[in-house]
Amino acid sequence: MLERVGVEDLDALFADLPAAYRDPSIDLPAQLTEPELIALLEERAAANADPGRPNFLGAGAYRRSIPSIAAHLTSRSEFVTAYTPYQPEISQGTLQTAFEYQSVVCELTGMDVSNTGLYDVASATAEACLLAARATRRGAVALLEPIHPGTADVVRTYARGAGIRVDLVTSGDEATEEHACLVAQQPDFLGTIVDLEPLAEAAHAAGALFVTVADPFALGLLRSPGDAGADIVTGEGRDLAGAPAYGGPSVGLFAARQQYLRQMPGRIVGRTKELEAPPDGGEPRTGYVLTLQAREQFIRRERATSNVSTAQALIALAFTVTVQALGPRGLREAAELCYQRAHAAAARVAALPGFAVPERGPWFQEFLVRGSVPAATLAAALAERGVTAGLDVSDRPEPEARDALLFAVTEATPDAHVAALIAALTEIGGAA
Amino acid sequence: MLERVGVEDLDALFADLPAAYRDPSIDLPAQLTEPELIALLEERAAANADPGRPNFLGAGAYRRSIPSIAAHLTSRSEFVTAYTPYQPEISQGTLQTAFEYQSVVCELTGMDVSNTGLYDVASATAEACLLAARATRRGAVALLEPIHPGTADVVRTYARGAGIRVDLVTSGDEATEEHACLVAQQPDFLGTIVDLEPLAEAAHAAGALFVTVADPFALGLLRSPGDAGADIVTGEGRDLAGAPAYGGPSVGLFAARQQYLRQMPGRIVGRTKELEAPPDGGEPRTGYVLTLQAREQFIRRERATSNVSTAQALIALAFTVTVQALGPRGLREAAELCYQRAHAAAARVAALPGFAVPERGPWFQEFLVRGSVPAATLAAALAERGVTAGLDVSDRPEPEARDALLFAVTEATPDAHVAALIAALTEIGGAA
Amino acid sequence: MSAHRPRSEDFGAQLSFDRSTAGRRAVDVPSWDGEQTPLPDAHLLRDAVRLPELSQGGLVRYYTALSALNYGIDSGTYPLGSCTMKYNPKVDDLVASLPGFATAHPQAAEEDAQGTLRTLLELRRGLAEITGLPAVSLAPAAGAHGELAGVLMITRALEDRGELETRRRILVPDSAHGTNPATAAMAGFTVTQIPTGPDGSLDRATIERELDETVAAMMVTVPNTLGLWENGIEEVADLIHEAGAYLYGDGANLNAIMGRVRYGDLGFDVVHLNLHKSFSTPHGGGGPGAGPVCCSEELAPYLPTPVLEEDAAGLVRLTAPERSIGRLQQFHGNIGVLIRAYAYMRALGLAGLRAVSGQAVLNANYLRVLMHGHYDLPYDRPVLHEVVFSGTRQRREYGVRTYDIAKRLIDHGFHPPTVYFPLIVEEALMLEPTETEPPEAIEALAEALIAIAGESAEDPETLHGAPWTAPLGRLDEATAARRPVLRWPDGKDGG
Amino acid sequence: MSAHRPRSEDFGAQLSFDRSTAGRRAVDVPSWDGEQTPLPDAHLLRDAVRLPELSQGGLVRYYTALSALNYGIDSGTYPLGSCTMKYNPKVDDLVASLPGFATAHPQAAEEDAQGTLRTLLELRRGLAEITGLPAVSLAPAAGAHGELAGVLMITRALEDRGELETRRRILVPDSAHGTNPATAAMAGFTVTQIPTGPDGSLDRATIERELDETVAAMMVTVPNTLGLWENGIEEVADLIHEAGAYLYGDGANLNAIMGRVRYGDLGFDVVHLNLHKSFSTPHGGGGPGAGPVCCSEELAPYLPTPVLEEDAAGLVRLTAPERSIGRLQQFHGNIGVLIRAYAYMRALGLAGLRAVSGQAVLNANYLRVLMHGHYDLPYDRPVLHEVVFSGTRQRREYGVRTYDIAKRLIDHGFHPPTVYFPLIVEEALMLEPTETEPPEAIEALAEALIAIAGESAEDPETLHGAPWTAPLGRLDEATAARRPVLRWPDGKDGG
């Protein structure tokens, strides 16, 4: 090959590179063979918390029971090793599953249209704010507290570039004519179930769009945001795709009402037919293609609706398989089981002397726990007893969050973990 | 459906069953949903020894470094969920991989022909004895000690049915005109590398076949039995297919010289061509089929060469992928690495005061360890220190095995495990 | 068309060995930097093995492409009679491969394998309940292995009764699976064939005539390979016992009767099961399977080693029955398959197992009524798990053989049924849909077979040439057997 | 023929929703036997979601069949220019899914995630070494995300310099990937396009003319999208810095130069990498990816949150740079992808990475010389990782478009190249074989493209109708966009 290409060695192929900078000294760890690599990373994985340790963290990532077929199907190398389906004739696997995903997201959110998924819930919410600003030509957005701080932070990151002001508000009434949209999280950051309809009305009264950031799993039980008046719905699909994996890869759900279709960011898959009947006869067959690409960066360049290109297709597929494997009844049952288990656990905590579970209204899978010691102290005491406490939210402005930890219990939290928590709290409660 | 079939309920379909015995009371544990099932079996799996515990057991099952692609490829559902390839036109995946397996086994063993695999090494060896008895019309077989007791036991089980006598011998000279075959294990049960050629000569001098029971991994380094004069070679493929899994599923290698082809047990795959050229032109293409079925039970019935039907196809595939992934150099390197690591570990043990490593000749991956206390006591002392000792072989007749444990160290035994062993022995050695 | 398909490649002609390029590797092996121990004498060592050299990507592409040439349960309906090709729940594969199970060493102390042993013990207990036979060994690796175990157990029992010399015959139905007579022969017995009567059950007169003190046992498949209940089997059991012989049960068709009737209650002395069929462990292209053998208290002492016992301390132990026929495998059996079977049993429970047999039988009968009239049905009555049609009419009237019908079914998108078995049905088409095929799949299968019945009249040539749409057309099996090529490189095998 | 294919089904017309049967389930959910807590008020709850109801087997068959309609790296050569479709080592997937990594909670205390954090820290250090840029954030989820981070960092830096109001322009080459201008616009800048000169490098004169105090930055892809080295980029860097602007590097094409030259040494201030390309993490049908952003000390304070630091006690911590642009994701990034990338880096080491870039460039040039003369080559010189041919001759002389050539390549068994990009090449065919394609694959690809060049002269119709042998023929994309059907059930989207 070298000969055919007309060079003596590989280095000669890089003659165009400036000699002064060519072949710098680079310090990288030694090469490992496969068995050595596996040994090293098994050691690393073991340096994380024991997977079996009772853990009550939620606050944006929740332990779910994922049907085993989700991992089985998404590990098919035909799905894993393909790229963005630019050639529909040999990419129907990716395209048709993306269409399934769009359909599932629309059903869950009550929206008319969905894209094939963005990076994560926070960036999807930021894109929603940008869309709202474009659609309303307004220069500010309102985020309703309590909202996930990570989501708020990402919105700020994106908004700064676009020159959009971000206001944190505590009630829908604070939405004004300046606001392109009002953004509310469902359930909110402290786990409370939000009544969306009045918020939608407030937003619309101010001429703003209403954006809901919803947990798609909770939507198995809770009223669909579309039904409550939302114009755009975002959400995080990771928890229904697989394990939390320290937060990623994730997939950001993004769905909207029909009138915003051509303003949407990201890839969209559409249904169509073959141009000709197949060579061996019959009618033209149904197929799926990337469509409405006139919105996208590779055609529109600086006038695109977003710069997004590679997103999270494989995670979107796993999400789709999980939701469809559960099906209409399974999803509802799982959501109710989650609700029941969480409330049963909360009741047991509330019954312990020295502990309170301050409520802010109906809630789904997360509850606040306040002990007789500061939150951080309580968390440390639990850690000593081999239990990972819920997130410390004592710095939140909401009165119920004072000195409190935010515990998550889901349909997938083992009974033994709840028992371990109760035992540890009993011990501590007495102590404190 | 019920209506179309003409019954009111499912029970009515069982009218032919004797009423007196129908619908008995049966006591089975309660049904579990998938999450419950996973939780239960995770608990069970955790009730086995910790996978990370230093473990020096061998004696028929050895820890190997299996290339990750072996599990990846054998988990393809097209391989997993098909059955015996009775319909070659839609089974080339199974058939062509079986042909690859036969080719690999022939190369490793130095034999002319291989079947697609039997249950395990022991049943394969038993079938080899039956073949030898058929071929020689003789009524006894000779097993050369030290041979794996499990192998000897299975040979006895099969032989009894066929009315064949099983003699345990300690030298090739004991092979007589009564013996249909002489069976030797390579390396032998105590890990020693056997010089096969003199044994083959002794067997042939007595008009008996020479059967070698070989570790296919060791054959990456050791002289091929065929080259040394073996007529039939059996072996265990499980260790190169995946984890030991408490001994199964396994796969029994069975290969022989050409003249025994029509006497062989089990399925055999052959290469052929299409009868016609493909409809859209070109030459008839190459394909693979089950062949020489006139030997088999479903055609020959009571005159079949064996009763075997379902065997271990999927394990044979994993074995094939592993050997081919290693390739000629990789297999040799891995075998040498195993040899070097085992000998280095043995040297460290031998250097410890109070411990001896009695040798019976050159060996591959297993060595005998004798302490100053009885073998069982030493094993218990190691267990207390979190190390699983080698197998207790102190009941063996061989002098070197007196008071000894049989330790296995392979290319996949972590250094940390060897270090833990040395530390534990040092402690004990001093104590005893 | 051919212009449309520029590259019609002969994929099968290129084995991994033919795709090899010197120097390529799929994986690297760690190097040894410790002290070098000299290798054994050269005469004990080999020169390099001839193996293919491919990059990892090359090897993965090759085997991935091969997998695509297979048809499995996950591809579609697979009505392979007698093989119970049902959907395999993926969770069973998942739990069987949990590290704690996967890394358990077969020589480990029982204390170190209680998770596996407890699981096997509960499976054993479940099988005893389901078969009504108290004693079980999980050692056999497949059905035929279980048969061998059972017949050898009978051998030992007769030996202890001092009747082994005289009882040299085993009665086997003419409808039996080939493994039955083959097993009897392997165990040193002669086989006497028992004909099937017009009702699809064994001919009682012949049994009574043949039963004498030279008979060791009778092997009966229940339900039988016609998919029918063996009428009066419980009376046959009495006759056999009166004659001092044993009744062996081939339980490969358990799927039809799980939870509805028990072999033990019917008088069977010993039976083997096919967990890779009834308990849905994947067939793997021909194994691994598991063929546990279940028996009466009388035969329990002869069970193959090991059997599982729980000791006083609640520890599960591997033990050897005092008069055991010995081991069938070097170690304890196809454990991974047994764990899958246990998971399957636990996911269903008794109600689930009864639902399985109920739906399996309903599906077979649904297929029977849908196809009725389009093919001959030699035993025209309600069936259990499977139905055996005959292609005689098609052959007689249109010169179309069952072989052609089976191949044509491939073009219709289905795996063909079992053909030419049982031997007592001419041109047999043995269809077992199993409970996991939905009604629409059974209807589509029936429609396809009916369409093919039509094609055999109108267009027999299309059937003789079928399949047309498979990865390959019909293969030359005659030449394959006459001039066997059994390994790479061709010819080396001298065939 | 059609008689041979009895069932030509319209698979795509039947979504899972259309295959649904009321009452079927793929999995069961445990029942709650504890005390029932009343549900929230009805007005907060929904009625059932419309989802398909399939058995587990039905769902598995549906998605398994869909997977078979895809072409991936494991299917064959995938020379999709600019996307670096190389073989993905399977071990990377294995290690990334180890339970310790998989179950780590993103809110976990750093002490409880040291295994993950240590791995990310070492990846970060490796990327700093490879790019010659000391500071790195692994937060971006893909290349475009990394671009946004980089441009926003520049925004913040200019803000701190008090020049954000004046510097409103970003210079972008006419050959740039669409994400570059789109990103500049998202960050509020206007885009000035810089033309490419006849040598395939940027037109220096234009740059010098455009460079002034209104320029915030220039985004340059190195090597550029023609697969060529950007001549004198190090001088351009000086010009840009003299003008008080920043040089942004699009590092998506790192594969060509890994271990051979470093962005930092050349004067780049900030660059993003595409680990899902250069570091071989699977593309997953369109993600997940990872687009780390690497920068100079000057820009380090602006990196997105989090960045990784090792503290005095040797604990790895997640920190926020003091002037950080903020978060890009709710949590820490696409961790699973980053672990794969780390495994890839460790399996290669420096020598391996240099071998990768060397082979990748050799392969691209091999393809270039093999195809030379059969297609126009607008920039006719040695290339780096990819080569961009043009189909203008075929269009002019035979009315065959690059689109037709790409579709026809499918019939020859290959995935088509990237087409119509970069925009500066008419009828562009952008081919990137990558280092993992063996010579014989590159030769086969060249032969196919040469054969197609021949076909365009002799048989253009075959090309206009191609592909003929794919799962589907050409699709009606126009109607798809004009009357969009974007979800089940049709029409509900009102499109």
Ligand SMILES: Cc1ncc(COP(=O)(O)O)c(C=O)c1O
């Ligand atoms: C009725 C019957 N008996 C016995 C067997 C033998 O079982 P196996 O193939 O597992 O050895 C089978 C299946 O092959 C069968 O269908």
Ligand SMILES: Cc1ncc(COP(=O)(O)O)c(C=O)c1O
């Ligand atoms: C040159 C170049 N820049 C940027 C990108 C954008 O990267 P991503 O798709 O990961 O967002 C790509 C690939 O799409 C590319 O090829």
